[in-house]
Every structure is written in structure tokens, then in C-alpha cells.
Amino acid sequence: MRIILDGMGGDNAPEEIVKGAVQAAAEIDHEIIIVGKPEAIKKELERNKYSGNRILIEPAEEVITMEDSPVKAIRRKKDSSLVVGLSMLRDGRGDMFVSAGNTGALVVGARLILGRIRGIDRPALASIYPNINGGEPGLLVDAGASSESKAKNLLEYALMGSIFVDKVWGRENPEVGLVNLGTEEGKGTSVTKDAFQMLKESHLNFVGNVEGRDVPKGACDVIVCDGFTGNVILKLTEGVAMSVFKRVKQALKSGIKSMIGGALVKSNLMALKDEFDYEEYGGAPVLGVTMPVIKMHGSSTAKAVASAIKRGIPYAEENVVDIIKEEMLKVEEYIEIEEE
């Protein structure tokens, strides 16, 4: 198997990307093709004293930045690492594409260059959602690929997310929850009400509506919502958690007695903060396109890059895309009936 890695995407490219590739290459048997400016990548490989033959370089001279408009960037920067990488994937020159680059451009590029799976109306961006109570994280779909969703889209997100969590994370029959403003059936917008019915009638392990207060407690394995809500949930969780940590730190510092106490508990707090570092869990998939694409956080470090590569492998090896294709054929008729 060959992993195509965007060497120029993200805040720490190419340094941390290449370093992460070297770390991953030491632990896996697959080839990694780093796409980007050859000189820069070579320099980083040398700096990391890489002398193996499983990391290859594919030249691409342009870079899509975080500021680029997604659609324009995909159309105009044909020699960017992102466009070249996705095109290689489409042409069978690799089995999976991993990037820390511009999220919008990656989603748009995956849709335009790889195409959607038949029956999938809207590809989704998933995101790993930490379980603050300490258990396994969940997969939130959609994290913002589309800002508006129809009920049918929410069912698609649930279906794709379930298959991914089952096959890639190894959690059989994962629990699917629908983000809503109350747990009772019949709550919510017209879209969530309709989605509730579709999910209830589906073969998925649907546990019902989940409220905002239960999402961070690991209420379900697959957290289904529209991309607007998903974006708010992810950013708000980060904002609240980091603000609370900051305040706790301040509280620990105030008063001499507390300073002594604070020093003693500091190491425990740091260990806790690491748990929220969901980079550990690897990247998050773009779901609904015809080949495996993994999105890493824009500020990914080498450790996060290595983790995303290693943990992403089952997305390709377990034929997740093919399984989604088959499932979509099964539910296609059902969805069409439900829709009108």
C-alpha cells in the first residue's frame, strides 16, 4: 500500500510533516509519497537522517495556503501539493491521501477530483470529538463540510460515520446519536425531526437524540449534526475547555498556600490536558468521496502526522469506501422514498 502525504499543507509544513513521515515509516511497512517542493522535502529528510527507501518524493511547486479560497485554489493551483496528491490518488498511484492543509480546499478538491460516492448527496468532514469523562472519543459528522443539511444528509453522515468507526476504530455496531435540543422524539427543527424518523427506521444502532450537555460525556460513538452545528460544537468545546483550564491555573496560583498546592498538582493537570489533545487519535476522514482522504489538524506536529498516517491505514485497508458504496446501494431506494 502507498500513502500519499501532502508535504506542504498546514502551519508546520514541511518540517513537521516530513518528520512525522519519517517517524511513521519506522513503524509501518507501507510506502509514503510526500508531495511538494523536492528541495525542501529532501532537506527535511536529511535533517531527520532518513536513509530508507520507503519514503518517496513527488514534485509539486505550488502551495495552497490557509487563506486561499477553496474553489479558486483547486481550479487555479494545479501544481499544488494538494491537487497533485489528490490526482495521484484518483489515478491509482496511491491508496490514501493525508493532508494538514486548507480544510475547505481539501473537501472541495476531494469532491471535484475524486468525485462523490453514488447516492451520497454531500460528502462530509468528520472530526474526532474528545470524551471529557475519560472514555473513548466519538466521531462527529459533519464537522463543517456543508453549512446546511437536509434530513437525508444527516442519515448519510450517520451511515458513513458508523462504518468508519466500526472498520477503522474497531468498534462494532457503534452507537449513533443525533444532536438535538431535547432527548424526546419530536423535538427540534423540521430537519432533525425527519432525520430522527429515518435513523429510527434504519439498521443503524440509533440511540436517539443527544443534547449539548451529554455530547462531551461520550453520549455516543457517532455524533450526527449539520456542519454549522458541528463547527459550533467543536470550537465551543475547545473554547470552554481551554478557558476553564486557564481559570483553574489562575486559581491554583492565587495565594501562597495554593501556590504550594498548585505545584503539587500541576503534573496531574498536565496529564489531563494531554487527554484533550485529540491529535493523539490521528486524523479525521473526509467521508463520501470515492477514495480515502484523511484531514489532519492544521497545526499538526510530527507526532500527530505519524499518528494520522498509522491510524488512517485501515480507512484504505478495510475497504471502507467500498463498504459505504454497497450500503448506499442498499439504502438508496429507502432514502428516495423518505425524501418525498
Add this chain to the structure above:
Amino acid sequence: MRIILDGMGGDNAPEEIVKGAVQAAAEIDHEIIIVGKPEAIKKELERNKYSGNRILIEPAEEVITMEDSPVKAIRRKKDSSLVVGLSMLRDGRGDMFVSAGNTGALVVGARLILGRIRGIDRPALASIYPNINGGEPGLLVDAGASSESKAKNLLEYALMGSIFVDKVWGRENPEVGLVNLGTEEGKGTSVTKDAFQMLKESHLNFVGNVEGRDVPKGACDVIVCDGFTGNVILKLTEGVAMSVFKRVKQALKSGIKSMIGGALVKSNLMALKDEFDYEEYGGAPVLGVTMPVIKMHGSSTAKAVASAIKRGIPYAEENVVDIIKEEMLKVEEYIEIEEE
């Protein structure tokens, strides 16, 4: 001025409600009419050794519970404390209604019994949103009165919220932010895009889009969003903050060294947790109906009840409803132009 208090609404009624009324009565010069079962209320007044003449009782034998369906409850329980209290307000027998009862029933009841302000399409429920960085809290509108909103509704929420924060909280020219998935203009759903334009062209102090990660940091005074998003924001904030606190507590307990440290810092942490107790700030207004209505949290204690009564007074005394009415006449034409 006369404050009408729902004596039977909320988890701790009538005990904490009456106790809160007694506490408030000691500090204010207004009359408080407690609506509910006379025997139960009398008993609580005696228990609290109340011997003044500024707390009156208005009989209402029925109780709307948290489980009641809002519309049905308002239509059928005519002798409930909530319906009787709102009817008294409508009939001029009081100047403000304060309740810890069923939120849905309060919003529906206010709309049906008091009526909407001319030009207001959808009354909103506001909620006090804590500033986790330690500053003043914000007012989030809509907290869930409607699950779906048009752009026009978001403008109404912004307008009403601004007037409330200015007149009741005494913050002149409050900053208004629109919850969205990016800070840049042009981001979001068709509704938030349109609302952005309307807000930008309005006379309000619109600071632009605010992302989920900035909301808990006190990004603006008036946080505008649809009721679905508002509900998710409020519950998620509670869920994340409480989960983080729980984990911090666990971290402090693990290891003997940390136990010593934990004991030392415990008091500081408790002080911090109190800050998130936004009950302190009083109740939250139902906005867009023709008279002042204040919603308290369902689990309000006496302290929260007293605080809601005292802090709610300017909602009536500062003629907030009249100011909203005047502003709506001014913007009416403008909104209609924008709408189609």
C-alpha cells in the same frame, strides 16, 4: 410597582420561591404577589417568619409541571399559577411576571396571553451566558423559544437583546455578535449570511461573526443565534465546563502528593466554580411580548429567586417593552424591504 411571582413553578416550588420572595422583599420597596396554592404559600411565609405587608397571595389551584406539553397546558390549566399570573399581568394587576416554571409553557403563555410586540415575528427567550475568562456575562438570544429562525428573526433578537442589556444591565451601546462558523463576512448558512448584512446595515453596535471558540471568552455582550444553536451552546457549555471540573477534581485526588495539594487549592476551585453559577445574575427575559416576563432556572434556589426579582426590576421600570415597540416601528419598513 408590583411584581407577580409564580409560586408553584420550578423544581423547588413553593419552598425556595417563597423564601426568595421574603429575601427580596427585605431589600426592595415593591409589592410581590405570589400566585399559587394559598395554604402552601402561607405555610412557607410563616416558616420564613414573614410578618410584613408587601407580600400578597393570589390563589391558583393548578400547577403546570415540567412534563406538561406547553400548548396543552396553557389551554387546559386555566387555574394554574402560570396562566393566572400572566393574565394578571395582562390585566394591569402587576408590572412584571417572574417564573421558574416550564420554559416552553412560559414562552407560549406569554405569546398567547400577552401577545407579541407589533413587528416582532417571534418572541425570544434570552439566557445569561457566563464569561469564562472572568468578565461580565453576555446575553444569548434566542436560547430556544424557536428552533428555526429567519434572518429577520435574528435581527429582532439582536435589537431586543441590545435594548435589554443597555437598559437593564446598564451597558451602553452593547456589542452584538452573530454566532457563525467563521469570522469572515460571507461565511455560514443563507440565514446567517443575510442576517450579517441586516445587522451590518442596522444602527446596532454589530461586531461581526463570532465563532464557537470565542463565545465563552466574552466575545460580545449580545450573542445572537437561532434557538437550536442557542440551546446547543448553553447545554454544551454546561456539559464541557462541568466535565472538566470533574476531571480536575479527580486529577487533584490521584496520588498522595496531589491529595495534599488538592486540599490546599480546593477552596480556590470552589470560588471559581461559583462564578459559573449564572443564577447570581438573575433571571433571563422573554423578549418580544407586550409586558415584562422573566424566566428563572427551573432549579432556582431562594438566592436565585431573590436575585431574579431584584435584578429584573429595571425590565419594567426602564420601560424596555416600550422602547422595543418604538424601535420596531423605526425598523419595520427597513426589515420588510430586506425580507423580500
